[in-house]
Amino acid sequence: MHHISREPDAEAVEDEERQYGHDPLIRQELDSKYKNRPHNHSKTLPFHDLIIYLFNPLIEHQKVHTGPKISRNKQGRYGPKNPAPHEMRRNIIQRFMSKWRNDVGDDFYPAMRLLLPDKDRDRPMYGLKEKAIGKLLVKLMKISPDSEDGFSLTNWKLPGQIAGARGAGDFTRRCYEVLSKRGMRAAYGNMRIAEVNELLDKLAAAQGEAQQLSIFETFYEKMNADELMWLIRIILREMKFGASEKTLLNIWHPDGEAVFNMSSNLRRVCWDLTDPEQRLEDDEGGICLMSCFQPQLAQFSLNTFQKMVDRMGATEEDPDYWIEEKLDGERMQLHMEDASIPGGKRFAFWSRKAKDYTYLYGNSLEDDNSALTRHLKEAFDPRVRNIILDGEMITWDPESDLMVPFGTLKTAALEQQKNPFGGGMRPLFRVFDCLYVNDQDISNFTLRDRYNALIGSVRDVHRRLEIHHHVVATSVNAIEPLLRKVIAEAAEGLVLKNPRSLYRLNSRNDDWMKVKPEYMEEFGEALDCLVIGGYYGSGRKGGRLSSFLCGLRVTKNMVDSRCMNPMKFYSFFKVGGGFRAEDYDKLMYLTNDKWHDWDRKNPPTEYIELAGPDGQYERPDVWIKPTDSVVVGVKAASVGPSDSFKTNFTLRFPRFTTIRPDKDWQSALSIDDFLALKAQAEADKQKSMEFDRSRKKTRKRIKKDFTIAGNNGNVKTPYAGPESKVFKGLNFCVLSEMIHPTRKTKAEIEQIIKSNGGSIFQSTTAKEDILCIGDKRVVKVASLIKGGYTDVIKPSWILNAVAQADIDGPGRERFLVPFEPNHMFHMTPGTRQIVTENVDVYGDSYARDLSVTELRRVLDDMIPVKNSSFSPADFLTELEERGKGLGEMRGSIFSGCVAYFSGDIERDAETRMAKMRFEFAAGVVVDKLTEEVTHVAIVDEDRDAVRSLRKRISERAGKVPRVVGWAWVEESWKEGTRLDEERFAVVV
Structure with missing residues (x-):
């Protein structure tokens, strides 16, 4: 109260x-x-x-x-x-x-x-x-x-x-x-x-x-x-x-x-x-004007295009779905209202994380410190008194008239504040949704209606504020040509939207789904770069260097050679993934006693230059002279612009491959060398951009359960499972055979009960507290249900109780698994209230260990039950897009990897464990060599089989997967990081 x-x-x-x-x-x-x-x-x-x-x-x-302790109450129920x-x-x-x-x-x-x-x-x-x-x-x-x-x-x-x-x-x-x-x-x-x-x-x-x-x-x-x-x-x-x-x-x-x-x-x-x-x-x-809200987000889907379109909720009367280009910028919401200030309008800007950017983009039309609003005098219909817009703030280069990849937005905005009418890069707000107009919250209107309100309220201001348009599609065939187009233009990808959907705050759902190109290859061959700095780790890596700053050698034609130290390097990227324990040990052995603490007031600019004011961006904890350092081989997904490194670009998702003792600082990669490699990689990518998106439907094999029983239902072979006293003192009447999750005859179920201490009776009235077991609506079961006073328990509870007793082991206090909703064939109202308290909202038991099948069902049901917006795949993608990641977490080692295990993966415990670890660490295992496959793990190294497999791979269109031994999975798991595949390549 x-x-x-x-x-x-x-x-x-x-x-x-x-x-x-x-x-x-x-x-x-x-x-x-x-x-x-x-x-x-x-x-x-x-x-x-x-x-x-x-x-x-x-x-x-x-x-x-x-966990909860289970006890039996006076009514014979468990809770x-x-x-x-x-x-x-x-x-x-x-x-x-x-x-x-x-x-x-x-x-x-x-x-x-x-x-x-x-x-x-x-x-x-x-x-x-x-x-x-x-x-x-x-x-x-x-x-x-x-x-x-x-x-x-x-x-x-x-x-x-x-x-x-x-x-x-x-x-x-x-x-x-x-x-x-x-x-x-x-x-x-x-x-x-x-x-x-x-x-x-x-x-x-x-x-x-x-x-x-x-x-x-x-x-x-x-x-x-x-x-x-x-x-x-x-x-x-x-x-x-x-x-x-x-x-x-x-x-x-x-x-x-x-x-x-x-x-x-x-x-x-x-x-x-x-x-x-x-x-x-x-x-x-509802949404309030001048009050930041948590925006709706796009779901990342690994499904086929057809499945994604199917989820768009199309009908025969309204078959449309929308396709937008995915923008590479920062999610932003704009609020505007009439106000008694110069210019008559007040603005506010917030990012997806609710950071207030009004100071940067402007608070009014007359804001002299504005990077955007001073250009928006003609952006709104005169009838619009107030409005909330949702969109993406991107960086635009007026000279090339192209969008600049993420990483330079704030720099462009600061430059626009100083020089608002100059020709340099500028922020551009692309609007794709309208959520509030003239004192009315319209987030509960359909996307189609909100878009109509948007085009009726907002006018394009060339390369300052523009409506982000979409393509209306009705067929799955519309996606591939547009995806090819964004690939050719090096854009982010596509977003599919349901025009009939409402706006759902802080939610990821199938109304908005991202489609990204799957062709992303590692950037060229391994890049041999010099280590110029180090960063101490935290957590389990606390107290030692866990990641390293690498640089590119500055060449003579870039600066006056008379004033330049020939050993100068520009900061280029940080790398911490891919190292095994022995790699760390070797690197530290080669550089022992050669590290120097970074002095912020007296940085080693004669050797190393960092980005930012006073050269403080990505400042390492320690640094090393080029003559004392080592060259490391590194691979990456791509290269992109960045204000955080002196080179003004950096590698995305760099990963260590090897130490190069045969190279020194003079043979390490220079800026000129890298630019040449970058140009060649871009040219090669344009040539190899054809890929086939066709999907073949595979026929599922249905495995039939095998039971051992004679024609009369008697057990042919004796019970060979666990034996315990878990049912001691309990009386059972088995009314039917077991159907799910496996088939067992009535006789088999009775034998399991007797082997674990229970007593069997053939009449439901033989004892006062008898437990009735049934999995089919046979006459006896139907009669009990009609009577309305008796619970009917599925035989699956018998198996769960025995399995848990076996796990708990002998000599312990008896632990009897409580009844759960999925254990009950029929429940009386009083039982229902108690039984539902034995599982959480997802159906996950408080008292027993779930089987793999049950756990998969619980996980599959989590999002619909909780209406959660969280998507693990999308979460990882968002982290990577912003140059972050999950660091040393084992659950992310194989993120983005799709593996086909060639050979008998079930041949022994070690190979089965490798497959399980791969899946636990965010990898996806498929049973066909499809186009999504990034890695082929060889289990049985038969030369002819491997040769045939490589031939199949070479003849197919699209990206070529890595062919590695299955030990690659085990070693990566052991080291806690994804190791370079070349060490585990399978050759014939």
């Missing part, structure tokens, strides 16, 4: 002034903007309550959580004794929120912005990263930067004796270890959440180190080491305490996530949703 509202006391008023301003006019403005803004009746909780009641319990819950792990997590969070509501009031925003600091749009970035915080702490504690503790804080990625190997790469752990020895207090301090928020606001506004240090001194005096560690995590916006954004928002209020999706505003979530019992009305859940 919601508590009764109380009047704020003096301390509550003081807390509110701390956080929202001492000027009453500011607070009145907040009350005007947020009509339902709550006011706490008491002062906020101490900061350490977050640690005691939330952070620590959730972390402990992560470390040790037990969980303890809550499931996710329920325990919810209980921890709910208890803290209830404590806040009771002890403080309904304004939870002060706490929420500390729990989700990365989602707090009201507080600017602090401009502080780990090294800067480390320097502040060194000065705060008045210790020497060269002391063991001082060096440990400012060089936190290095291994140190203070934190040991465990602390290497974990900055907050290092801070805790140092602060716990020098803190002003051992016990928790008395700072309240309101005071912490007040000081964090001041820290975000602080100018220079002196102001930052003064604020840190206050924290240092009033907090112990544990509190300071969590404070630093809040400043770094890296919390990781076991609760996601979605979990916190929805536990606070059932509409919490929905409101955040449409506003990206934690204030609104906390201030508009104070009572969990009061749900939003339908007209309250």
